Amino acid sequence: MKIMNCPLNGPRNISEFIHGGELKPMPNPTTCSDREWADYVFYSDNTAGVITEWWMHVASSYWFLAERHTVTDEILRTFDPQEIFQERIEFAVEEKRS
Template sequence: MKIMHCPLNGPRNISEFAPGGEVTRMPEPSLTSDEAWADYIWMHNNHAGVVTEWWCHVPTSYWFIAERNTITDEIIRTYPASQLYTERMNFEQNAENK
């Protein structure tokens, strides 16, 4: 049985988790073309080696970050997203939504 450490819930069976893709910097929505936004959402590097990924503990809906080696599938470490994202992102409303 493969175990993943959830920063909130401790060690759990890997079947309780769902991957959410690579952690990448989000482009500025109001300055980004539709094509660039689609690339951000759907295109991933998928390189071999250690990657930083979003993961969700499904029973609690807790999202966190894991570093995983894609060659060996070893989970190197997991940590709360707040360690990487220290500030909230504020989105400006466009004139249509005000």
């Protein structure tokens, strides 16, 4: 049984988690091209080595980050996103046209 340490809930069976993808810089959604946005949303670098990824503990809906070695599948550490992100990004909502 593989165990992952959730920063909020402690050690849990890996089956309690969902992989959310690689952490990568987000382009400005108001100025980037459709291609740049699609690259951000749908594509990953698929790097062999240590990467930082989004994970969610399903039972608590808690999103966090994990450093994982993609070749050995070893989870090196897990941590709260507040270690990296200091402020929330708000997206502008377009008004519906009648």
